[in-house]
Amino acid sequence: MKAILVDDEPLARYELRRLLRAHPEVEIAGEAEDGEQALRLLAGTSPDLLFLDIQMPGLNGFDLLERLDGAIPQVIFTTAYEEHALRAFEVNALDYLLKPIAPERLAAALSRLDTRRPSAPLSQLFVRDGDRCWIVPLSGIYLLESEGNYTRLYFGKERPLLRRSLNALERRLAPQAFFRANRRQLLNLQWIDQTQLTPNGNLAVTLKAGPRVELSRRQSELLRAKLSP
Amino acid sequence: MNRYWNCQLAGWLAYSAVGITINLLNGRETLGPLLAGHAVLIAAGIVLTHQLRRAIHRRRVPGQSLGALWPFLTAQAVAISLLLTALVIAVNRLFAPGSWSLVAAAGLWWGMLLAVGVWVVLYVRFADQRSNQHREAQLQLALREAQLRALESQLNPHFLFNSLNSIRALVDLDPARAQDMLTRLSNVLRHRLRHDDAHTVPLQTELATVTDYLALETVRFADRLRSAVTVDPAAAACPIPPLLLQTLVENAIKHGIGQTRGPGDLVIQAHVEDAVLHVAVENTGTLRPAPADSTRVGLQNLRERLHLLYEGRAQLQLHEHGDRVRATVALPVLG
Structure with missing residues (x-):
């Protein structure tokens, strides 16, 4: 398993390297001392696992995840004190290790990792809205709705607002899974429950989670073509 | 009433x-x-x-x-x-x-x-x-609050656990340095835990702890932290409110050095001029709006204590020039 260590303190990286010697299955593909370096490193190595410090100059750990646009590997936070910040994770909580890291805690965190999971890009999204954060598998997001320059995400019972435009997100999301219903909404095809015809001849879609989405004329045609065998 | x-x-x-x-x-x-x-x-x-x-x-x-x-x-x-x-x-x-x-x-x-x-x-x-x-009651209250904050900020977060983490790495890399750092960490913690109601301490007393503190931060930040201290002998003997210098230096590390990529400088200066003690802490960085998790209590509390102790005759200012932030304090030399 390829891993990257991100921490602004050289000795902290040294400690982690030392502890990882006991886990030969983890191959250290590189180290970064801040968010910007980490971004470049991630683009070059596409690791399976990221050991991530939270407080760093420039881009901090959360900023880094936000920049990754969904292509995030499995993440283990390493932190001296920000437990409280990490408790903000509500869905798919990530593991975190408190520095100085106890070897047993590291072993436990590694054993919990999904080793079978292929390193598939774009399979999960880091979402932050105010103080709350989520790591959401894309398959769980059933609707994205444009609100000005921001986008509201629908998954589970959550409706966080993402500081990215719907157009930017659409470009990143796998086109075979998501479909643009109209100017404001992007829906997950896997979540379609029923399709109906509206009085004006367009399609309306009811999602398994409840919401009903009306398609524009052009997109109705497209969806018909897509759904017909 | x-x-x-x-x-x-x-x-x-x-x-x-x-x-x-x-x-x-x-x-x-x-x-x-x-x-x-x-x-x-x-x-x-x-x-x-x-x-x-x-x-x-x-x-x-x-x-x-x-x-x-x-x-x-x-x-x-x-x-x-x-x-x-x-x-x-x-x-x-x-x-x-x-x-x-x-x-x-x-x-x-x-x-x-x-x-x-x-x-x-x-x-x-x-x-x-x-x-x-x-x-008098307000002064005691503000001092207690500062002590509590200091206790909290030193015993709890980043500094303590990151220092311990660095020292654990040094045990492997450089045992003699690890021993020295443990001594310094003890000094810093002891200074923190000292229950003292004195309204002032000599600048040199506080400087000794700040030096230990800086040595520990230098281990953490390595070549990202370059520090220099210039304190006139006359200034060293002057009384200052406890934790004044420590608060300024901690702020400089937290908001300046800690937020700067690459090497940064931290300069401590103190001199006496016309019966006024001037203390300055300058660091690489910018005056940015306080991040969401910062309540700016450190500086605010310091201002309050200065006001109560010196009744408006002490000044605390933050300036930004170029890529530097400079905190200056001017205190009347009493007596």
């Missing part, structure tokens, strides 16, 4: 009682008009002096004795006693028409002036005493 009203009532009643007794003993007046006149006097006395009290509080300068308002107080005492005199004469004339001789009126006024004068002197004394107690 209740004590104030009790004193008001008791004072004016006592004053009237004396006046009534003297008049009755001299057999000059009948009881009815006499009591009526004094009832009016008591009511007017309380109302007018209460107005004076409100005027005093509008004019008072925080931290300054009310005695400084003496020209205003004298003028007010004269005016109020004249008003009271006129009022008493007017009430008297309702019962016994006739003109008052100037001597009699002057005698009455003299008595009134004495009463209002005593009122003012007593009030100023009590109010000053109260504000001193209040100030």
